[in-house]
Amino acid sequence: MVFDKKQYNKEYPKTPKGKMSRKISEWKRKPKNGYELICENRDDYELIYFTWLNSERCEECNIKYIGTNDKCMDHCHDTGLFRNILCRSCNVNRRMDNTIGIPNIYKDNNGWRYQKNIKGKTHYKYSTDLEWLKKYKIEYEKNNIYIH
Numbered sequence: 001m002v003f004d005k006k007q008y009n010k011e012y013p014k015t016p017k018g019k020m021s022r023k024i025s026e027w028k029r030k031p032k033n034g035y036e037l038i039c040e041n042r043d044d045y046e047l048i049y050f051t052w053l054n055s056e057r058c059e060e061c062n063i064k065y066i067g068t069n070d071k072c073m074d075h076c077h078d079t080g081l082f083r084n085i086l087c088r089s090c091n092v093n094r095r096m097d098n099t100i101g102i103p104n105i106y107k108d109n110n111g112w113r114y115q116k117n118i119k120g121k122t123h124y125k126y127s128t129d130l131e132w133l134k135k136y137k138i139e140y141e142k143n144n145i146y147i148h
Contacts, residue, residue, distance in 0.1 A: 020049050027073055037073065038080030048073065048082050058087035060094075105133060116140070 012018040024045045027037040039045050052073050057064050065071055065087065072091035074083045086094065106113050111128035114137050125140075127133040 020046065020053075023052070024049055027075075036080055037075050037082060039082070044082075052085050055085040058090055059084045060086050060090035063087050063089075105130075105137060114140070 013022060027045070027048075029036060037045070037048070039048070052071055053068070055065065055071055070087055072086050072088055074086045074091050074094060075081060104115050106115065111126060112130050112133045114125045114127075114133050116123050125133065125136060127136070
């Protein structure tokens, strides 16, 4: 029997191991805002994956998950360390808690970031001065200033 690499590449993502590998890659991928999941070794990623996969209820509000798209791998955006598995709503609320109660303003590696979605594209404005960024946000939302 001859090994067919094309067939393997087509079928592998559908296997349990392929699905796990893809999900872990998503968590490890460093997005623009610099918040990826960080573990010391591969076994830790796999343990988190199986915790995520087998999680049936949100650890915060106890709502039952309907499918895997309802689950979020919550992690600290400052350290990259895993916290727990949450529903989308609780994960967003926790993110809001990280913004000191100011929607769309987050702390990241560059200081503070104001994030706004415009026509399906995410735009950012950075500053180390939180008060300046709060004023920018107010002016932006009042006057609909385009973020550069």
